Amino acid sequence: MTASYRWVQWNRHKKVYDLVLAGGIAAYLAVFLGVSAVFYPAPGEIAVPVLLIRGFGSLAILMLHVILCIGPLARLSDLFAPLLYNRRHLGVAFFFVALGHAVIAVLFYGGFGVRDPVSAVVAGYDSFGSVNSFPFEFLGAMALCVFFAMAATSHEFWLANLGARTWKTLHMLVYVAYGLVVLHVVLGALQSERHPLLATMLLGGVGLVSGLHVGAALVQVRRDERTTRTPKEGAWLDVCRVGEIEDGAAKIVRSEGEESIAVFRDGDGYCAMSNVCAHQGGPLGEGRIVDGCVTCPWHGYQYRPADGQSPPPYTEKVPTYNVRIVAGRVQVDAKANEPGTPTVPASAETPTAGPAEVRDAE
8 A cells, every 4th residue: 555545455465464473373372371271280270361361471572572573684684574574464463462461461450449450450559669569560551552553553544644754763662662561571470480481581582682683783884884885977976897786686885975876787777766765764775676666675665667656556756866887887876866757777888878858967
């Protein structure tokens, strides 16, 4: 869907993905309850509501870690890029699992007194200075509010109307919520369940998420250093030799302080566009030309190489750049054209290329 909200992307792949996701959630809960029944038989059995609270809670934490790992994994290896396509589906499913954990906990622990269940659970503490008496439920409630805001704004309507930067900033709050969830578990479940395996698993999850993000950041810094070019012959950036770019792929370049540029090879022709996808800022240069269109590796948004416009019914467009070939080398004009400006692909037979209306780049 784009800003016109046509259901053009709801294909069989997404339906199968959601069915598999729902089946996985149901299977995890069923296995969790079954294994718990084996380890806690009568008369020391644990009440079913408590098992459900633990099942939904552990599943929510597992799903949250998977969600947070997908982004950096995709930056480290193209093999994980397809996982980004439906990450929002996974995120919404995660919210409902976390909500199930919260609702059952509130009703079970706060539904049998004179106070309303919510205030009975999240209030009633008289000390914030003690670990044992700290209101860990309140931390979980705060995190759940963030997850609700993210799930509620996951639709393309909010992305289009809030703008990509505002929408992305809002969804970056997931890291704040993640910190609240970790504290919620440390000050809650780990105070009553002292088995070292639980603490080790939580610590390992935090280390995994942190390590992947740091690793992805370092890789991106090195990529930026490799792709930075000094303008040659005025505003032109030297990209590479003719034939060095794989057909259908791109080479990313940038000048100091400017947005990066993705220079694509399409057969014998070379075109350039902004490396920043208009959808969520995905790296277009890490995608490929599929069915004649540059396909963003994050969510599959597509743009025609020669004009930076999405094919109908989509309306997204990105800036294009003029490309030329001089002495067997591909060069790109550092000055961007307006989004959606048509250009003529450069090839060895057409040494200088520019917008379709032709402007003198010399």
